[in-house]
Amino acid sequence: TTVNAGKGTMLVVAVGEYSIAGKIKKDVYGGEHGELSPLYGKLDAMANLIGKVGVVCATTAMTAILIWEYGVHKSTNYKQIMDIFLQTIGILACAIPEGLPLALVIALALTSNKMSSENSLVKTLNSCETMGSVTTICTDKTGTLTTNRMTTRAAWIDGVMFEVQGTEPVGPRVAVDTAINADRKKLLAHLMCVCTMDESGFRYGD
16 A cells, blocks of 8 residues: 555554565565475376385385294394394385485486577576476566567558668657648657656657
8 A cells, every 4th residue: 555645553463474465475486485386296206106115115024034034943043133124124224215305306407408508598407397387378468578679660640651771760750841840749748758668758849
């Protein structure tokens, strides 16, 4: 809310990242606890599954070895229990793919490099994975794609067509053209001043 004038008392209930604008900014620019991308979500599910399967396999192997040693062969060497436990820990450790996160980061980095060569810059590596499934991009043209700087490529004014010739702008040619009525030029200048959204200036005549 914008206050133009007057007096009043204001109560601040939230500031920074706890305000509405702060929450939106945190979601847009990515927080530490942001939503996982589809690929990382699947990797988390797979890692949990591998961990559970590894625990089951290690427990089953340890139980089978203990039954074989002390149930079937009636062994009395209880010092082997520690060796058996270490073996099952090794089975559990081997079940975890330590190189998978590194391989994923390398693949996303190569994808980011490939996208940058095609003039598609990504802010985070996770964007490389999600951009592959994008079908529609909705964006605000003014100030986002043009940075508030727009160049006229052609103009149809009062029945006269003005096209860009090299690097010469259209405006000066319109100003000196005698085929256009002076009142039309003045009206066009006023409309351009109304539609201008930045701090640039516009002068018509001296």
